[in-house]
Each structure stands twice: as C-alpha cells, then as structure tokens.
Amino acid sequence: MANQDFVGVPSQVDTQALRRGATEIRRLSRGTLFNYIILGAGAILMVVPFIWMVSTSFKPQAETVSFPPRLFPINPTISNYIDVFDRANMGRLYWNTTFVSVIKTIFNIYTSALLGYIFGKFVFRGRDIIFYILLSTWIIPFEVYLIPLYLMTVQVGWANTYTALIVPEIFTVYAMFMFRQFMYTIPTELVDAARIDGAGEWYIFHRIIIPLSKAALFTLIAFYFMWNWNDFLWPLVVIADQDKYVITVGLATFVGEYWSQYGVIMAGASLAIIPILALFIAVQRFIIEGVVLTGLKG
Amino acid sequence: MIQTIVQKLTGRGSTLRAAEHRxxxxxxxxxxxxxxxxxxxxIFFAFFISLHEWSLFGNVSPFVGLDNYALLAKDSLFYKVMWNTMYRTFAGTFLGALFALIVALILNPIKRGSILLRLIYFLPVMTSVIASATIWKWMLQTRFGLLNQxxxxxxxxPVPWLQSTTWAMPSVIVMGIWAGLGFTVIIYLAGLRGIPRDYYESAEIDGANSLQLALKITLPLLKPVVSFVLITGxxxxxxxxFQAIYMMTGGGPLDSTRVLALHIYDYAFERLFMGQAASMSFVLFAIVLVLTLVQFKLQRIDWEL
Incomplete structure (x- = not known):
C-alpha cells in the first residue's frame, strides 16, 4: 500500500478561477507552441510502453522478434489472448482479484467513514490522543509487518486463505484521515437537527453523513479498489495455492514460466492492466481532481 | 446507568447523550x-523475532540477542544493499521531482487539452507495477527489445540494459520515474493552484518576462511543495x-539492483532466515523514523517563513 500519501477529496469548485477563465483573453505567445511540443513529446514517452504492449500482444511469435520493429502486426492474431486464458487461468484470476478487492474496499471505506465521522464530529476525552496514535502507524513500512504478520497468520491457521488477505487490512489509517478532514465541511447543525427530530446515531451516520460524503466516498473507493487490485507483496507471501492467486501474483508467475513468448506475456499484461485502466478513465474526473496536498495543510 | 459510567469516563457528559456515547x-x-x-x-513481535535465529521449519529458534544486528554490521552484502537502496532512492527522487516540476510548470498555464495531458501522465500511476515492469522488461530486452531495436x-x-551491472540500476530507476511522474505532477499542480494570480499580474505590469516570473515568483512560493515531494520521496x-525490481531483475545481475525491500523478502521467504530479515526490517524502520522526524521539523520551518 505505497503511495497513499497525498490523495485527497475533491476540492470545491473554484468559481473565481472559472470567472477568470471566462473573461481572460486567450493569448497565443511564441512560447505556447513550444510548450505543447515538450508536453506532447513527454506524453508520447508516457504511453509508448502501453502501445508497445498492445502491439506485441497481437503479434505471432515470429513477428515479436523480427527486425525492424513494427507498430502494426502484419498478421494480427488473438491467439496470444486465448493462450493466456488457457494457461494462466485468467478467468479464475479475475474472479479472485475482484472478490478480494471488492470486499477489502467495502471494509476499508465503511470503517474509515465511520471513524472519520467519530474523530471529526464528536468531542470526547482522549479523542485526539487516540486519533494520533492510530495515525502514527501510517509511517511504518509494510516490510516491518511482513514477517510477524505472516507468522501470526500461520499460527491462527489462515495461511493460504482470503481471510488472511482481507482481515489485516480492514482498517486503514489513510482513508480515516481523509474522511476526518472531509467531516469538517459537514455542518454540525445538520446532525443536531436530526437528533432533535429523534434520529438514532446509526441512522444519522447511514442516512445523512454517508450521502453527504459522496464526493470523498467516490474518490476513496476508486483509489482503494485500485490499490487492492494491484496489491502484490502480501498476496505473494500468504497465498500458496495457484487456484487462489490474485492477478498480480498470477501474472508474475506466468511471466516467470513463459518468458520469451513475448506475445503471450504482453497479452497477459494487457489483461491485467485493461480493467483497472478502463475503470480509471471512467472515473478519472474524481481521481485527478481528488489529489490534493493534504500533507502540507497539516 | 450507562450515562453515569460514560460521564465518569469522559467527564463531558453534559454535552453528549448516552446514545452518542454508545x-x-x-x-x-x-x-x-x-x-x-x-x-x-x-512491531514488538518483529523485534522479538530479530533477537532469535528464527527459521520457519525448524522448531528450535534459539535466542541470540543482538547477534543478527552485529552480523548486519559485518555483512558486505548488506552494505551493498544499503548503497543500492540509497542510489535508487536519491537518484529516483531527485530526477523524478525535477522532471515532474518541468512538466507541471509547462502544464499549469495550458488550458486546451490539459485534462487529456494530465490523464496521460497519470496512466502509469494507476497501472499495476507488476504489469508495467513486465512491459519494461520486454522493451529493455537485449536482442528483441524495442529500445535496442x-x-x-x-x-x-545493443546494450544489455538489465543484464549489465552498470545499466540495470539506471534502467530500474528510469522505470520508477516513469511510473511515479504523474503523481508528482498532480501534487505540483495543486501547489501551483495555491499561488495567487495577482502576484503574476502585478509582476507582468512591471514588465517581467515569463522566465523571471518562474524564477522570482513560482519557484520560491513552490519551495514547501518541492521539499515535501523530495522528503516524502x-x-x-x-x-x-520491491515490485519493479522483483519483476525486472530479481536483484541482479550480481546483486547490483538488490535493494532493502527485496533483500528482506528474499531473506525471510526464500532463504527462510526470518530473524536476520526481521533485524533488517528494524534498520529500515529506524531510517524511516528518523527521516519522518526530519520532515516534521523541516515542514514547520518552511511554513513559518
């Protein structure tokens, strides 16, 4: 779970900037064209690996190793994809990964929203101390946990089960922190008004707080689903049974076995990447807007 | 009943009802x-393990005190691992921060196409490192890889990128920069958005050119963001x-890309020297702890300016 550091909730629409943008006269200086050329060249470098992956994945083996390199295959084939489904048991990997990621994400987001609400909207003795003690675990590298958590997992008999993949990561500090920040934007009067109307605490949380947190919820769901989907080290250590592999571990094993059959390997990489990239492009508005500098505001 | 207990516990019973306490x-x-x-x-268990000669299958795990740490201090491979880790960390962080800064500075004023460009730069961030490292391994393949072709x-x-002790680490670093660039760009863009537009407008009225604007206004005001990016990096x-190196080189050739995370995994789960691996994880913990405290200090200073 690296890189969780700075993703935030969407900031409010900057109306001032919108007005400025509307009134601003678009000036085309000499520099602008130059800027586009630099950014365009950079963008090409960013996408070349993806394009080359897709290109290779449709080539028969002979074409993958022929010189000079060609972007478009002469005899395009989908046999590489069929091979991956057969040999890497791709359907199974998809199902396993989706199952684990969905359950983990639901737990992550629900517990974080609840704790963020409690730390953000209630006043009780010891609140800040408890919060900062929980938060401090954020800085500890996962490598410190790897060995003891593995031994604990074996001891309670969870080795090689999804329970071991899911349970140690039910609570997550980062989303809890983000939800706490978000709760400050929800007016306390709203909660109090609901209480006066006789609403119970759980009702308020489920029916008022959660719907009001939609913006934070969507961003964090997208990020956590992606992180859970791409998780590698812990599943690599805990799951031994090939039938229970998640997609990252399945792909790593597959690459180890079939390296040098480049078309098939790239078809495998495509199949591992495409679902998550499609999801990302569908919700990218939430995600990119959601990345804000929370670390600096503290 | 509950209310009185809770009141005693919290000492603020007057502001909260029993239902809220529950x-x-x-x-x-x-x-x-x-x-x-x-x-x-x-964490305590890990420290306990690090004080033993712990192996997964033998039932005997003798207590060895601080011997595992003493062994590290004498182990030339461990020094090599620490050197590799620092090489990768500093080169990757500083170059990545520099490239991202250039992209962000150019991308920030652009209006047309900026969403598409941000999306493209962000794609590798969303991709599983296992999958993207596989693509890079293929592109850097010596005979048939795209780069050498x-x-x-x-x-x-042709250059044997991943089979050469000179080139393997730079290759892994470049892949890491590619994978993380979009994230840093977005952080810089958020920082740039925080700089008031008025500063630029008044400087432009005074006749400043765009290079002067960048050097005299943008960079000084962006300093806290840059230091944040560097320190967290x-x-x-x-x-x-771990993931990129596990896939691309496995730590080789001749341990030239063996970094701490890979070394800990290898010792714990391939060679089954769990005690030794736990002691390394504590060295890592100590380094991260010190750097985090440094970060807290620096961030405070930056914000007081």
Whole structure:
C-alpha cells in the first residue's frame, strides 16, 4: 500500500478561477507552441510502453522478434489472448482479484467513514490522543509487518486463505484521515437537527453523513479498489495455492514460466492492466481532481 | 446507568447523550483492539523475532540477542544493499521531482487539452507495477527489445540494459520515474493552484518576462511543495522498489539492483532466515523514523517563513 500519501477529496469548485477563465483573453505567445511540443513529446514517452504492449500482444511469435520493429502486426492474431486464458487461468484470476478487492474496499471505506465521522464530529476525552496514535502507524513500512504478520497468520491457521488477505487490512489509517478532514465541511447543525427530530446515531451516520460524503466516498473507493487490485507483496507471501492467486501474483508467475513468448506475456499484461485502466478513465474526473496536498495543510 | 459510567469516563457528559456515547464506544472498541493486534503487537513481535535465529521449519529458534544486528554490521552484502537502496532512492527522487516540476510548470498555464495531458501522465500511476515492469522488461530486452531495436536503426550496438551491472540500476530507476511522474505532477499542480494570480499580474505590469516570473515568483512560493515531494520521496524510496525490481531483475545481475525491500523478502521467504530479515526490517524502520522526524521539523520551518 505505497503511495497513499497525498490523495485527497475533491476540492470545491473554484468559481473565481472559472470567472477568470471566462473573461481572460486567450493569448497565443511564441512560447505556447513550444510548450505543447515538450508536453506532447513527454506524453508520447508516457504511453509508448502501453502501445508497445498492445502491439506485441497481437503479434505471432515470429513477428515479436523480427527486425525492424513494427507498430502494426502484419498478421494480427488473438491467439496470444486465448493462450493466456488457457494457461494462466485468467478467468479464475479475475474472479479472485475482484472478490478480494471488492470486499477489502467495502471494509476499508465503511470503517474509515465511520471513524472519520467519530474523530471529526464528536468531542470526547482522549479523542485526539487516540486519533494520533492510530495515525502514527501510517509511517511504518509494510516490510516491518511482513514477517510477524505472516507468522501470526500461520499460527491462527489462515495461511493460504482470503481471510488472511482481507482481515489485516480492514482498517486503514489513510482513508480515516481523509474522511476526518472531509467531516469538517459537514455542518454540525445538520446532525443536531436530526437528533432533535429523534434520529438514532446509526441512522444519522447511514442516512445523512454517508450521502453527504459522496464526493470523498467516490474518490476513496476508486483509489482503494485500485490499490487492492494491484496489491502484490502480501498476496505473494500468504497465498500458496495457484487456484487462489490474485492477478498480480498470477501474472508474475506466468511471466516467470513463459518468458520469451513475448506475445503471450504482453497479452497477459494487457489483461491485467485493461480493467483497472478502463475503470480509471471512467472515473478519472474524481481521481485527478481528488489529489490534493493534504500533507502540507497539516 | 450507562450515562453515569460514560460521564465518569469522559467527564463531558453534559454535552453528549448516552446514545452518542454508545455509538462512539461501539465504533472505537473494535478499532482499538484491531490496531493493538494487527498494528502494534507485530512491531514488538518483529523485534522479538530479530533477537532469535528464527527459521520457519525448524522448531528450535534459539535466542541470540543482538547477534543478527552485529552480523548486519559485518555483512558486505548488506552494505551493498544499503548503497543500492540509497542510489535508487536519491537518484529516483531527485530526477523524478525535477522532471515532474518541468512538466507541471509547462502544464499549469495550458488550458486546451490539459485534462487529456494530465490523464496521460497519470496512466502509469494507476497501472499495476507488476504489469508495467513486465512491459519494461520486454522493451529493455537485449536482442528483441524495442529500445535496442530503435538504437540499432540509428546504428548504435545493443546494450544489455538489465543484464549489465552498470545499466540495470539506471534502467530500474528510469522505470520508477516513469511510473511515479504523474503523481508528482498532480501534487505540483495543486501547489501551483495555491499561488495567487495577482502576484503574476502585478509582476507582468512591471514588465517581467515569463522566465523571471518562474524564477522570482513560482519557484520560491513552490519551495514547501518541492521539499515535501523530495522528503516524502526519499522516505518512500527506502522501503520501495520491491515490485519493479522483483519483476525486472530479481536483484541482479550480481546483486547490483538488490535493494532493502527485496533483500528482506528474499531473506525471510526464500532463504527462510526470518530473524536476520526481521533485524533488517528494524534498520529500515529506524531510517524511516528518523527521516519522518526530519520532515516534521523541516515542514514547520518552511511554513513559518
């Protein structure tokens, strides 16, 4: 779970900037064209690996190793994809990964929203101390946990089960922190008004707080689903049974076995990447807007 | 009844009703138990393991005191691993921060196409490192890889990128920069958005050109963001790199890309020297802890300016 550091909730629409943008006269200086050329060249470098992956994945083996390199295959084939489904048991990997990621994400987001609400909207003795003690675990590298958590997992008999993949990561500090920040934007009067109307605490949380947190919820769901989907080290250590592999571990094993059959390997990489990239492009508005500098505001 | 107990516990009974207390307690008790078992106990357990010659299959794990740490201090491979880790961390962080800064500075004023460009730069961030490292391994393949084929077309002889002790680490670093660039760009863009437009407008009225604007206004005001990116990058770097290196080189050739995270995994789960691996994880923990404290200090200073 690296890189969780700075993703935030969407900031409010900057109306001032919108007005400025509307009134601003678009000036085309000499520099602008130059800027586009630099950014365009950079963008090409960013996408070349993806394009080359897709290109290779449709080539028969002979074409993958022929010189000079060609972007478009002469005899395009989908046999590489069929091979991956057969040999890497791709359907199974998809199902396993989706199952684990969905359950983990639901737990992550629900517990974080609840704790963020409690730390953000209630006043009780010891609140800040408890919060900062929980938060401090954020800085500890996962490598410190790897060995003891593995031994604990074996001891309670969870080795090689999804329970071991899911349970140690039910609570997550980062989303809890983000939800706490978000709760400050929800007016306390709203909660109090609901209480006066006789609403119970759980009702308020489920029916008022959660719907009001939609913006934070969507961003964090997208990020956590992606992180859970791409998780590698812990599943690599805990799951031994090939039938229970998640997609990252399945792909790593597959690459180890079939390296040098480049078309098939790239078809495998495509199949591992495409679902998550499609999801990302569908919700990218939430995600990119959601990345804000929370670390600096503290 | 509950109310009086809770009032005693919290001392603020007057502001909270019993129902609210019950709500807080039901949520917090399992949380605290979870953190004690899964987040705090394992740290002590890891230290306990590091004091033993711990192996997974032998039932005997003799207590060896600080011997595992003493062994590290004498182990030339461990020094090599630490050197590799620092090389990857510092080169990757500083170059990545520099490239991202250039992209962000150019991207910031652009209006047309900026969403598409941000999307493109962000794609690798969303991709599983296992999958993207597989693509890079293929592109850097010595005989048939795209890079060497393109070089060959320019008349440059093939370079064994991932099989050479000189080139393997730079290759892994470049892949890491590619994978993380978009994230840093977005952080810089958020920082740039925080700089008031008025500063630029008044400087432009005074006749400043765009280079002067960048050097005299943008960079000084962006300094806290840059230092944040650098420090968090270095902190993350010490424990990072596992997935890319596991896939691309496996730590080779001749341990030239063996970094701390890979070394810990290898010792714990391939060679089954768990005690030794746990002691390395504590060295990592100590480094990260010190750097984090440094970060807290620096950030405070930056914000007081």
């Amino acid at each position: 709500f807080i307690i039901i949520a917090l008790v399992p949380t605290i138990l979870f953190y004690l078992i899964v987040k705090f106990y394992p 393109l070089l060959l077309m320019l008349g440059i002889p 270095v902190i993350g770097g010490f424990s990072g790199g």
